[in-house]
Amino acid sequence: MKLTVTKEFTFDCAHMLSYHEGLCSNLHGHTYRLEVTALKYELINEGSSEGMILDFGDLKRIVKESVLDKFDHSFLFWERGCDAEREIAATIEKHGMRIVRLKDRPTAENIAVFIINTLNEHLKDSPINIVKVRLYETPTSYAEVKNYV
Numbered sequence: 001m002k003l004t005v006t007k008e009f010t011f012d013c014a015h016m017l018s019y020h021e022g023l024c025s026n027l028h029g030h031t032y033r034l035e036v037t038a039l040k041y042e043l044i045n046e047g048s049s050e051g052m053i054l055d056f057g058d059l060k061r062i063v064k065e066s067v068l069d070k071f072d073h074s075f076l077f078w079e080r081g082c083d084a085e086r087e088i089a090a091t092i093e094k095h096g097m098r099i100v101r102l103k104d105r106p107t108a109e110n111i112a113v114f115i116i117n118t119l120n121e122h123l124k125d126s127p128i129n130i131v132k133v134r135l136y137e138t139p140t141s142y143a144e145v146k147n148y149v
């Protein structure tokens with residue numbers, strides 16, 4: 001049996017899309033809305049989590065520890081960004097503020113892929129797989145990555 005559970009989260013980040021031919025090349029921020037879907041084939045049949053595949057509270061803890069605690073209120077810094085992006089990141093770091101250093105441009109697509117890979121790495125020794133991440137950058141724009149096993 002294929003069973004999934006999904007939990008929603010929000011987090012705030014600053015970013016810029018270096019080399020974008022539009023307003024998004026400017027430093028700006030989003031309250032991202034994140035939906036994370038976990039899949040497992042068997043229900044837990046005893047104890048505190050009986051009848052669940054994964055306690056929503058455990059999913060919350062996993063996402064918080066491996067993603068939100070790093071991302072929330074940080075600057076998403078693309079290592080290959082323009083001079084301005086690298087100077088902004090250097091200033092933020094110098095003042096002890098939060099950045100997340102990324103190998104890929106911080107588009108909604110790339111951030112969604114980064115998040116699903118990070119979560120599945122965290123869960124690699126468990127029977128749980130994160131099969132879908134949907135990341136809303138604005139109320140009307142989202143990227144989705146699916147990883148069906």
Ligand SMILES: Nc1nc2c(c(=O)[nH]1)N=C([C@H](O)[C@H](O)COP(=O)(O)OP(=O)(O)OP(=O)(O)O)CN2
Binds near residue numbers: 017106107108138140
């Ligand atoms: N495929 C993608 N396109 C764009 C991304 C992205 O990550 N993937 N990102 C941006 C900007 O960072 C920003 O999110 C602008 O998005 P957009 O939906 O255009 O924002 P608006 O506020 O203009 O949305 P409206 O609802 O149309 O007012 C750009 N593109």
Ligand SMILES: [Zn+2]
Binds near residue numbers: 015028029030137
């Ligand atoms: Zn943006």
